[in-house]
Amino acid sequence: MGDQANNRKQVVVIGGGISGLSAAYYVRKALADAGTDADITIVEKTGAFGGKIRTLHRDGFVIEQGPDSFLARKLPIIELTRDLGLEGELTGTNPKANKTYIVHKGKLHRMPKGLSLGVPTDLEPFLETDLLSLQGKARALMDFVLPKREETTDESIGGFFERRFGGELLRNLAEPILAGIYAGDTYKLSLQATFPQFQQLEREHGSLMKATMAAKLNPPVPSPVSEVIPAEHRSSVFLTYRKGLVTLLDGLRGALEGVRNVQAAVTGLSRQEGRYKLTLDGGEALDADAVIAALPSHGLAPLFGGFPQSDWLGAMDNVSVANVILAFDKDRLDHPLDGSGFVLPRTEGRFITACTWTSSKWLHTAPEGKALIRCYVGRSGEQDWMELTDEEIVTRVRRDIFELMGVKAEPLFVEVTRLLRSMPQYAVGHPDRIAGLRDRLASDYPGAFVTGAAFEGVGIPDCIRQAKDAANAAASYLGTDDKVRK
Numbered sequence: 094m095g096d097q098a099n100n101r102k103q104v105v106v107i108g109g110g111i112s113g114l115s116a117a118y119y120v121r122k123a124l125a126d127a128g129t130d131a132d133i134t135i136v137e138k139t140g141a142f143g144g145k146i147r148t149l150h151r152d153g154f155v156i157e158q159g160p161d162s163f164l165a166r167k168l169p170i171i172e173l174t175r176d177l178g179l180e181g182e183l184t185g186t187n188p189k190a191n192k193t194y195i196v197h198k199g200k201l202h203r204m205p206k207g208l209s210l211g212v213p214t215d216l217e218p219f220l221e222t223d224l225l226s227l228q229g230k231a232r233a234l235m236d237f238v239l240p241k242r243e244e245t246t247d248e249s250i251g252g253f254f255e256r257r258f259g260g261e262l263l264r265n266l267a268e269p270i271l272a273g274i275y276a277g278d279t280y281k282l283s284l285q286a287t288f289p290q291f292q293q294l295e296r297e298h299g300s301l302m303k304a305t306m307a308a309k310l311n312p313p314v315p316s317p318v319s320e321v322i323p324a325e326h327r328s329s330v331f332l333t334y335r336k337g338l339v340t341l342l343d344g345l346r347g348a349l350e351g352v353r354n355v356q357a358a359v360t361g362l363s364r365q366e367g368r369y370k371l372t373l374d375g376g377e378a379l380d381a382d383a384v385i386a387a388l389p390s391h392g393l394a395p396l397f398g399g400f401p402q403s404d405w406l407g408a409m410d411n412v413s414v415a416n417v418i419l420a421f422d423k424d425r426l427d428h429p430l431d432g433s434g435f436v437l438p439r440t441e442g443r444f445i446t447a448c449t450w451t452s453s454k455w456l457h458t459a460p461e462g463k464a465l466i467r468c469y470v471g472r473s474g475e476q477d478w479m480e481l482t483d484e485e486i487v488t489r490v491r492r493d494i495f496e497l498m499g500v501k502a503e504p505l506f507v508e509v510t511r512l513l514r515s516m517p518q519y520a521v522g523h524p525d526r527i528a529g530l531r532d533r534l535a536s537d538y539p540g541a542f543v544t545g546a547a548f549e550g551v552g553i554p555d556c557i558r559q560a561k562d563a564a565n566a567a568a569s570y571l572g573t574d575d576k577v578r579k
């Protein structure tokens with residue numbers, strides 16, 4: 094290590110999560126396309142690649158200990174899947190498990206048809222739902238007539254929903270769905286950074302309900318790339334791989350043969366004579382001509398500290414969550430699992446925040462006769478769970494699924510996974526802070542690029558898209574450097 098005596102350019106990718114692996118994959122591709130000779134190194138602090146993505150194969154079950162799937166309409170992951178020759182592995186959700194529930198006053202209620210990320214797009218089922226009071230519904234319908242907000246600045250998701258639909262719809266319907274994605278506090282989360290389409294729709298049409306109802310009359314033309322997806326899964330909103338998300342990691346690792354791996358934590362980054370010096374926790378150092386840092390905000394903060402435009406990295410909240418998997422014999426389970434699961438409003442005061450009926454939603458995840466349930470624990474403002482032992486966590490999870498679903502059967506096994514500081518919170522003003530940081534990096538850290546879930550999208554497809562952008566920027570930086578040897 095540290096022995097980089099040859100004159101080839103050095104690219105170092107910091108972090109071996111999906112962002113870092115994708116960055117390494119695409120920088121290699123871009124350099125090859127440009128005919129630029131360079132060595133690529135990935136520095137990952139743990140012994141394993143994949144970061145938050147972790148699949149466990151146990152007793153015939155396919156268990157996701159982190160993310161479990163991705164949005165099919167987001168093309169960067171579909172393109173990567175095709176590039177890696179993995180499209181045959183794609184699988185969609187069980188079309189029969191299309192029912193979703195929301196807990197209200199301690200009971201599961203069907204989510205009204207046509208609810209799109211909390212916005213009602215179908216009037217009849219919305220008017221019939223028990224999830225809102227008459228007053229709450231009347232207030233939500235004000236969206237039809239309320240004028241649009243004049244300012245074009247950022248605002249919170251909660252503020253936006255409360256303004257257009259009222260607090261009851263926000264609390265009972267929108268918050269539990271939206272927070273499922275971010276484990277966040279809707280009054281802190283940035284609308285522009287999370288659901289910019291809502292701000293766009295309001296600006297163009299005023300009423301969101303009017304706009305979404307009109308949009309249903311003109312559905313978008315399906316993208317041609319979707320033909321990559323096996324025909325029987327093309328209508329699935331979410332996709333994964335038959336053997337789990339590990340398939341994508343293995344595919345990337347296979348394609349990255351020849352890329353050097355260093356197991357270490359990068360503890361410092363400095364610029365010296367037009368190159369970078371990375372210090373590692375073992376005391377060694379690495380030199381680099383270009384650096385792509387694909388780390389959570391708290392990993393980036395010590396590397397890019399010391400100027401006001403990067404202060405937010407250290408201050409950014411990353412919420413801790415736990416994932417609790419319970420496996421059962423189906424015939425001992427006192428519930429039909431007739432849907433994909435349920436979400437819980439904060440006002441219900443439960444320990445779990447959501448529950449997925451994994452083996453109903455994803456048929457590949459459990460062997461014949463077995464069932465898999467996944468419970469989500471922790472969100473912004475609900476971090477006390479971290480003090481509990483695994484045993485205490487399981488006890489509380491089981492109390493919730495008993496009281497809400499009547500499940501009292503003894504699980505075959507449970508798996509508790511703690512994902513500490515794993516859910517980045519995009520606070521109001523996030524897009525401006527990113528722009529400020531990128532400007533400063535471009536002037537003071539040429540050749541260094543930051544990417545990952547801390548920036549423009551937490552979903553796996555967005556991580557891949559951002560990593561590809563960073564990789565192309567790094568390759569073109571090296572390509573325009575006249576010292577590069579061809």
Ligand SMILES: Cc1cc2nc3c(=O)[nH]c(=O)nc-3n(C[C@H](O)[C@H](O)[C@H](O)COP(=O)(O)OP(=O)(O)OC[C@H]3O[C@@H](n4cnc5c(N)ncnc54)[C@H](O)[C@@H]3O)c2cc1C
Pocket residue numbers: 107108109110111112113136137138139141142143144145146158159160161162163164357358359360387388389392414416512515516544545546547550551552553554556
């Ligand atoms: C519980 C949960 C469920 C989710 N569900 C979904 C889902 O269903 N669908 C979806 O699309 N997205 C989901 N997400 C989001 C998605 O999983 C993440 O946003 C994404 O995996 C982040 O990838 P990353 O590579 O940017 O970061 P990470 O996965 O955090 O990778 C960063 C890597 O950097 C390493 N590292 C950190 N510091 C250093 C250092 N100083 N030096 C060297 N290495 C370092 C870490 O060990 C890690 O391997 C979920 C997230 C969580 C937490």
Ligand SMILES: CC1=C(CCC(=O)O)c2cc3nc(cc4[nH]c(cc5[nH]c(cc1n2)c(C)c5CCC(=O)O)c(CCC(=O)O)c4C)C(CCC(=O)O)=C3C
Pocket residue numbers: 163164166167191192193194204208209210270273274433434435436447448449550551552553554555
């Ligand atoms: C953990 C979790 C739960 C709780 C556990 C569980 O329930 O399993 C949950 C619940 C729900 N999520 C729901 C709906 C949606 N979730 C979306 C997008 C996403 N959710 C995610 C995570 C979760 N979501 C993620 C990581 C994304 C992709 C982010 C990205 O990549 O950016 C999108 C956007 C689609 C688009 O943008 O096209 C929609 C419409 C509904 C309502 C269903 C109905 O309508 O019947 C419910 C109950």
